[in-house]
Amino acid sequence: xxxxxxxxxxxxxxxxxxxxxxxxxxxxxxxxxxxxxxxxxxxxxxxxxxxxxxxxxxxxxxxxxxxxxxxxxxxxxxxxxxxxxxxxxxxxxxxxxxxxxxxxxxxxxxxxxxxxxxxxxxxxxxxxxxxxxxxxxxxxxxxxxxxxxxxxxxxxxxxxxxxxxxxxxxxxxxxxxxxxxxxxxxxxxxxxxxxxxxxxxxxxxxxxxxxxxxxxxxxxxxxxxxxxxxxxxxxxxxxxxxxxxxxxxxxxxxxxxxxxxxxxxxxxxxxxxxxxxxxxxxxxxxxxxxxxxxxxxxxxxxxxxxxxxxxxxxxxxx
Amino acid sequence: xxxxxxxxxxxxxxxxxxxxxxxxxxxxxxxxxxxxxxxxxxxxxxxxxxxxxxxxxxxxxxxxxxxxxxxxxxxxxxxxxxxxxxxxxxxxxxxxxxxxxxxxxxxxxxxxxxxxxxxxxxxxxxxxxxxxxxxxxxxxxxxxxxxxxxxxxxxxxxxxxxxxxxxxxxxxxxxxxxxxxxxxxxxxxxxxxxxxxxxxxxxxxxxxxxxxxxxxxxxxxxxxxxxxxxxxxxxxxxxxxxxxxxxxxxxxxxxxxxxxxxxxxxxxxxxxxxxxxxxxxxxxxxxxxxxxxxxxxxxxxxxxxxxxxxxxxxxxxxxxxxxxxxxxxxxxxxxxxxxxxxxxxxxxxxxxxxxxxxxxxxxxxxxxxxxxxxxxxxxxxxxxxxxxxxxxxxxxxxxxxxxxxxxxxxxxxxxxxxxxxxxxxxxxxxxxxxxxxxx
Numbered sequence: 181x182x183x184x185x186x187x188x189x190x191x192x193x194x195x196x197x198x199x200x201x202x203x204x205x206x207x208x209x210x211x212x213x214x215x216x217x218x219x220x221x222x223x224x225x226x227x228x229x230x231x232x233x234x235x236x237x238x239x240x241x242x243x244x245x246x247x248x249x250x251x252x253x254x255x256x257x258x259x260x261x262x263x264x265x266x267x268x269x270x271x272x273x274x275x276x277x278x279x280x281x282x283x284x285x286x287x288x289x290x291x292x293x294x295x296x297x298x299x300x301x302x303x304x305x306x307x308x309x310x311x312x313x314x315x316x317x318x319x320x321x322x323x324x325x326x327x328x329x330x331x332x333x334x335x336x337x338x339x340x341x342x343x344x345x346x347x348x349x350x351x352x353x354x355x356x357x358x359x360x361x362x363x364x365x366x367x368x369x370x371x372x373x374x375x376x377x378x379x380x381x382x383x384x385x386x387x388x389x390x391x392x393x394x395x396x397x398x399x400x401x402x403x404x405x406x407x408x409x410x411x412x413x414x415x416x417x418x419x420x421x422x423x424x425x426x427x428x429x430x431x432x433x434x435x436x437x438x439x440x441x442x443x444x445x446x447x448x449x450x451x452x453x454x455x456x457x458x459x460x461x462x463x464x465x466x467x468x469x470x471x472x473x474x475x476x477x478x479x480x481x482x483x484x485x486x487x488x489x490x491x492x493x494x495x496x497x498x
Numbered sequence: 499x500x501x502x503x504x505x506x507x508x509x510x511x512x513x514x515x516x517x518x519x520x521x522x523x524x525x526x527x528x529x530x531x532x533x534x535x536x537x538x539x540x541x542x543x544x545x546x547x548x549x550x551x552x553x554x555x556x557x558x559x560x561x562x563x564x565x566x567x568x569x570x571x572x573x574x575x576x577x578x579x580x581x582x583x584x585x586x587x588x589x590x591x592x593x594x595x596x597x598x599x600x601x602x603x604x605x606x607x608x609x610x611x612x613x614x615x616x617x618x619x620x621x622x623x624x625x626x627x628x629x630x631x632x633x634x635x636x637x638x639x640x641x642x643x644x645x646x647x648x649x650x651x652x653x654x655x656x657x658x659x660x661x662x663x664x665x666x667x668x669x670x671x672x673x674x675x676x677x678x679x680x681x682x683x684x685x686x687x688x689x690x691x692x693x694x695x696x697x698x699x700x701x702x703x704x705x706x707x708x709x710x711x712x713x714x715x716x717x718x719x720x721x722x723x724x725x726x727x728x729x730x731x732x733x734x735x736x737x738x739x740x741x742x743x744x745x746x747x748x749x750x751x752x753x754x755x756x757x758x759x760x761x762x763x764x765x766x767x768x769x770x771x772x773x774x775x776x777x778x779x780x781x782x783x784x785x786x787x788x789x790x791x792x793x794x795x796x797x798x799x800x801x802x803x804x805x806x807x808x809x810x811x812x813x814x815x816x817x818x819x820x821x822x823x824x825x826x827x828x829x830x831x832x833x834x835x836x837x838x839x840x841x842x843x844x845x846x847x848x849x850x851x852x853x854x855x856x857x858x859x860x861x862x863x864x865x866x867x868x869x870x871x872x873x874x875x876x877x878x879x880x881x882x883x884x885x886x887x888x889x890x891x892x893x894x895x896x897x898x899x900x901x902x903x904x905x906x907x908x909x910x911x912x913x914x915x916x917x918x919x920x921x922x923x924x925x926x927x928x929x930x931x932x933x934x935x936x937x
Contacts, residue, residue: 266714
């Protein structure tokens with residue numbers, strides 16, 4: 181039996197006057213996973229997230245939340261950390277976190293108990309009675325993260341949660357997200373441009389561009405799909421000699437690295453469709469001194485850039 | 499409902515605990531009262547009598563008394579022995595050095611020329627206070643009048659005083675026999691002025707609060723938890739309560755200070771001869787004893803206070819709704835001016851109508867303005883002390899309340915769109931579009 185997805189977004193359309201921000205978006209987010217919502221600026225990610233949090237409503241299409249149509253009643257089960265976030269400067273840190281917990285319907289005592297745990301976990305325990313205005317940017321973001329997760333939501337929406345953090349605190353928050361997923365079974369929708377985080381955290385992604393989903397699926401599958409016979413080669417010699425040597429047998433895509441003092445270079449290549457890597461390597465070893473040869477594994481960043489660029493170039497009328 | 503309660507509380511508590519609010523509410527009246535008390539205390543401390551030497555060169559107001567071997571006033575009543583002032587007379591003035599060396603504080607020269615230009619020169623080493631100057635003016639004028647009358651044939655001073663007449667006007671409504679209308683309309687004006695100031699000041703607080711949330715970007719977190727209309731309503735109610743808190747605290751503070759001050763004055767045996775000492779102890783009997791304040795007893799205070807409360811709540815909601823919508827539409831206060839002028843125009847107009855209503859409280863302009871919801875809170879409060887039919891007051895309440903409710907709903911639609919919009923200031927046309935397409 182197929183599991184009910186945490187979120188099923190179907191043919192969602194949203195327009196702002198003449199501009200169509202979402203053009204029939206379909207996304208399915210599985211329960212208990214971390215789903216990456218990717219896309220260039222202006223792709224429609226924030227518009228989609230605002231619909232999920234009840235801030236705006238779709239013009240057409242449907243959104244279901246764990247099998248039932250999404251309504252405002254579900255808001256209490258959603259945690260949201262927006263990209264554009266702030267805190268009330270005139271309030272103290274602990275008081276502010278309590279305020280949001282109570283707005284979400286939590287009892288004061290329970291909220292305070294959970295807050296103490298989170299404050300300790302993210303090392304902000306000494307800031308309970310401090311003014312928000314005294315917080316550094318990173319510290320404020322940790323408080324905002326705690327506010328988003330405190331009520332133990334079934335769905336946690338994080339929009340650029342790591343921007344502004346130093347590497348140590350970014351890792352601390354990443355660990356917290358993983359813990360939420362593993363220990364509480366929280367479903368996480370992560371919108372970010374940090375592809376390192378996507379590779380590290382996400383099980384599945386959807387890539388939005390100009391209001392449409394142009395790519396979606398499990399991260400490892402998408403990376404595998406993007407492999408197109410490219411490989412990297414390290415050799416001793418000169419680029420000129422190498423270029424002349426390979427002729428039309430392979431396409432030199434990019435010089436990745438050159439060490440001129442010892443004459444060592446690293447290049448990315450793709451063989452012609454009829455080429456065989458083993459025989460080609462044997463042949464080129466006679467022309468230049470080969471140091472290493474590695475099949476190329478595209479990163480999510482590569483997948484992102486290539487997919488969007490291909491889409492854009494196809495969209496340009498000839 | 500629970501979320502609304504938390505929003506209201508947050509808006510209220512974060513403002514009433516601000517130093518500016520505490521200072522404005524507590525310290526300012528205390529400072530004013532304190533400075534008045536210090537002034538009074540200094541005046542009491544400086545209670546030695548001022549000695550005034552009247553140099554009566556022409557013998558117009560004084561004469562030589564053989565028994566006392568000194569110059570005495572011809573008219574002793576004209577120079578009463580006041581608590582703060584005592585007179586001595588002489589026929590010749592003193593040299594500057596002699597005056598400085600003497601124990602006189604002021605020397606007034608009374609010569610023939612005074613009959614022409616009515617001006618008396620006075621000399622001092624330290625500037626005399628206003629009180630002393632006023633007493634001198636009164637006493638010398640009376641003495642001069644007496645001298646002039648004495649010089650006039652067939653007229654003695656007591657006849658002159660009997661003939662001297664100052665007309666004062668005492669008005670009375672021919673139907674109600676009410677003679678205190680003007681005084682009571684002034685009571686209304688004080689209340690309406692309070693309402694005007696509170697609506698304006700705290701309405702601006704609402705606008706600033708919305709702009710702050712928008713700029714601060716916290717609003718997206720809040721409206722992902724509660725509806726924008728709930729957030730806006732909570733803000734309006736919370737900030738309205740701040741104004742009410744300030745009013746209550748100020749009232750209690752003034753009452754306590756009056757009470758304590760009155761008790762202290764009585765205890766200190768100060769002003770014992772005057773009923774002034776009873777100010778804080780028995781206000782009603784004190785007012786009854788003051789003819790010019792009798793009109794206060796004719797005011798329907800329960801209706802007045804209830805109306806002030808209703809008009810404050812509904813009137814504030816009415817204007818604060820507009821201010822909230824304006825705050826949501828802009829990103830900085832300077833941009834808000836564009837929308838504020840038309841939004842504030844009815845409020846400012848109501849102030850001018852209030853001034854008109856004092857002049858003519860039953861005139862058509864005042865009567866109409868007391869039913870128009872945008873001007874009613876300020877104008878009706880002027881008419882109520884004059885005796886308005888209860889149904890008229892209730893109609894006015896309802897008009898303001900219903901309009902406030904409608905405006906809150908309309909403003910809520912603009913607010914929910916505007917609060918997430920960033921960039922250039924919208925035009926009026928865009929605001930209308932936001933309102934129409936808020937769903």
